[in-house]
Amino acid sequence: MKLMPQPQEIDYQRGEFVLNPKTEIVLIASEKDLDLEIIKDLQDEIKKRFGFEILLNKKIKINQNNKIYLKFDQAEAESYQLKIDPQKVIISGADRAGLFYGIQTLIQLIKLEGRQLPAVEINDYPDFKNRGFYHDVARGKIPTLSTLKEIIDKAAHYKLNQIQLYIEHTFLFEGLSEVWTGADPLTAEDIIELDQYSKKRGVELVPSLSSFGHLYTALSTNSFKDLAELEVDPEAQFSWIKRMRHHTLNVSNPESIEFVKKMLQQFIPLFSSDKFNICGDETFDLGQGKNKALAAEIGQGQMYLNFLLKLINEVKKYDKKVMMWGDIIVKYPDLIDQVPEDVIILNWDYGYQPPESKAELIAKNGYQQYLCPGVASWNRLVNNFDMSFTNIRKMADYAEKYDASGILNTNWGDFGNINFWSTSVPGMIYGADLSWNSAEKGTKEEVYQQISRLEYADQSGKIVSLLNELSEQHSVTWDLVIAWKEKIYEQSTLFDEDHLKNSFLDLEGAELQSNYQASLEIADRLLDQGPLLAPDKRQDLDEFHHAAEGVALLNSLGLMLKKFHHDEEDIILVHSPEELAGLLENWLWKYSKLWRQRNKESELYRIREAVMEIANYLRKI
Numbered sequence: 001m002k003l004m005p006q007p008q009e010i011d012y013q014r015g016e017f018v019l020n021p022k023t024e025i026v027l028i029a030s031e032k033d034l035d036l037e038i039i040k041d042l043q044d045e046i047k048k049r050f051g052f053e054i055l056l057n058k059k060i061k062i063n064q065n066n067k068i069y070l071k072f073d074q075a076e077a078e079s080y081q082l083k084i085d086p087q088k089v090i091i092s093g094a095d096r097a098g099l100f101y102g103i104q105t106l107i108q109l110i111k112l113e114g115r116q117l118p119a120v121e122i123n124d125y126p127d128f129k130n131r132g133f134y135h136d137v138a139r140g141k142i143p144t145l146s147t148l149k150e151i152i153d154k155a156a157h158y159k160l161n162q163i164q165l166y167i168e169h170t171f172l173f174e175g176l177s178e179v180w181t182g183a184d185p186l187t188a189e190d191i192i193e194l195d196q197y198s199k200k201r202g203v204e205l206v207p208s209l210s211s212f213g214h215l216y217t218a219l220s221t222n223s224f225k226d227l228a229e230l231e232v233d234p235e236a237q238f239s240w241i242k243r244m245r246h247h248t249l250n251v252s253n254p255e256s257i258e259f260v261k262k263m264l265q266q267f268i269p270l271f272s273s274d275k276f277n278i279c280g281d282e283t284f285d286l287g288q289g290k291n292k293a294l295a296a297e298i299g300q301g302q303m304y305l306n307f308l309l310k311l312i313n314e315v316k317k318y319d320k321k322v323m324m325w326g327d328i329i330v331k332y333p334d335l336i337d338q339v340p341e342d343v344i345i346l347n348w349d350y351g352y353q354p355p356e357s358k359a360e361l362i363a364k365n366g367y368q369q370y371l372c373p374g375v376a377s378w379n380r381l382v383n384n385f386d387m388s389f390t391n392i393r394k395m396a397d398y399a400e401k402y403d404a405s406g407i408l409n410t411n412w413g414d415f416g417n418i419n420f421w422s423t424s425v426p427g428m429i430y431g432a433d434l435s436w437n438s439a440e441k442g443t444k445e446e447v448y449q450q451i452s453r454l455e456y457a458d459q460s461g462k463i464v465s466l467l468n469e470l471s472e473q474h475s476v477t478w479d480l481v482i483a484w485k486e487k488i489y490e491q492s493t494l495f496d497e498d499h500l501k502n503s504f505l506d507l508e509g510a511e512l513q514s515n516y517q518a519s520l521e522i523a524d525r526l527l528d529q530g531p532l533l534a535p536d537k538r539q540d541l542d543e544f545h546h547a548a549e550g551v552a553l554l555n556s557l558g559l560m561l562k563k564f565h566h567d568e569e570d571i572i573l574v575h576s577p578e579e580l581a582g583l584l585e586n587w588l589w590k591y592s593k594l595w596r597q598r599n600k601e602s603e604l605y606r607i608r609e610a611v612m613e614i615a616n617y618l619r620k621i
Helices: 037-050 096-113 145-157 188-200 240-245 254-270 292-298 300-316 357-364 385-401 421-436 444-456 463-471 478-490 497-505 509-528 535-565 577-598 604-620
Strands: 009-018 024-028 055-059 067-072 080-084 088-093 116-124 130-136 162-167 204-209 275-277 321-325 344-348 369-372 406-411
Touching (some): 024 037, 037 096, 067 096, 088 096, 096 444, 130 145, 130 369, 130 421, 145 162, 145 188, 145 421, 162 406, 188 204, 240 478, 254 300, 300 321, 357 369, 369 385, 385 406, 385 421, 385 444, 406 421, 421 444, 421 463, 444 535, 478 497, 478 535, 478 604, 497 535, 535 577
Parallel strands (some): 024 055, 130 162, 130 406, 204 275, 275 321, 344 369, 369 406
Antiparallel strands (some): 009 116, 080 088, 080 116
């Protein structure tokens, strides 16, 4: 039996407690009021699985059998004790959060064992006070409010206690309609409702807003183009590549900080959190355009620091703890100590071998830091599970070694956020597992089996391994297709022809053919898992299957481009150009339906336009 997160201490004993319709949930009367919201999960799970309801009662002491007792008496914040013997179940929590987490562990036991719960004593507490998940709602896909609540629910179940939503232009700021128009933005009411919902689930909704870099959409407008470091043509065609790379404020223009202040005034009051993430990452353009002379005079690092301090001071006016991404400031170790000592630095890296030196530098300078791994969802229809799980494990190790105050696992949506939310769930769970118990070990295959059983009720333990196998077939990724497309259709100078050509030439034709066929075989095997999954996971399965078909078609497109765009005459195709065009269009139709089930319309039209342009290109071959 493997739980996620794995408890710190677990002692199995003899016997079992059997749930039945006469079982009661009993609150032990105390000076603390217990929010009945946290009990509903347990009642709902028992009703869903066994068809009977268990009732709620309140008593002075523990003195009867066939009861599930809830009480407060643990010492450490968020800690709990779960004791199951043949007569009763007792969950003791230090606080509301501890009791909630004890209930979630009991729910996992019910998922794994059914009505016959093994006698066990669990003593549990988190290794890290701050355990978060970061979700991109800015790069093209904005979830519906119900989907955002689903994300909150999942975070809470796996004992995460913070969620951040990444915002660039996708909030309905008053007076900035030119910025958010066409984005299907979140509203103030959405945020207020989600903030209240999160608190009830023991999750802190931490605001996060781009306020320095990553402001491509705002800086591409007629009204705000002068605030960009680079010269901007608002009439230029939209580019996913430029949105990722050219988006930095002009730090010497006094209107830049006024623009940010206007957003902060509206955004900060919506959240009950005492934290605020100003982002400040990937300021690629800094000193490359209008401020070249200033960069030569004082240096890019000092330019960055000067504007950063303005942002920090503005946020502190609202009595918030400032968070910031650390990728830029760590490049200037001689300047880092000028950042106020109470700023929390979010230290991110997403590769197989994230450098330890950044965590060491931040710790040496005395800053609180979160280690921030990633679920490797970006630019792909299926996450890179092998890289993600390796990255999460290593970053959790650094968090422990350098006494980090938290772990923030990230889910980004570069180039249109094409991947389904469901494919990021396994990575989210693994990040939650190590955020709670960083000592938890196990091979990737063992972890895949755990998640398959707990999250999907797949007793074969295969569903996540199949997704991992599918990710290994994903030779032609979406960013590579977009780079090729924008070179063809927009004459982008960001990627030269040699770069594009080498990227495709590195892909072997035989490998693409093999991966195409393997993707379709995995799609069929995923369908075979359907009867084994919990009924409420069928939508996830539909998305997994459609992603597998998409991976196959992208591999087929890679063969097509190698043969016709790069003149590799010996390439053997699996489709004719006309046939592939039709398959892509049919795939897009189903993809659009799946998108709309969990998301607003948002920027689906951009993905649709991209696929249509590719299909048109194929028909001209």
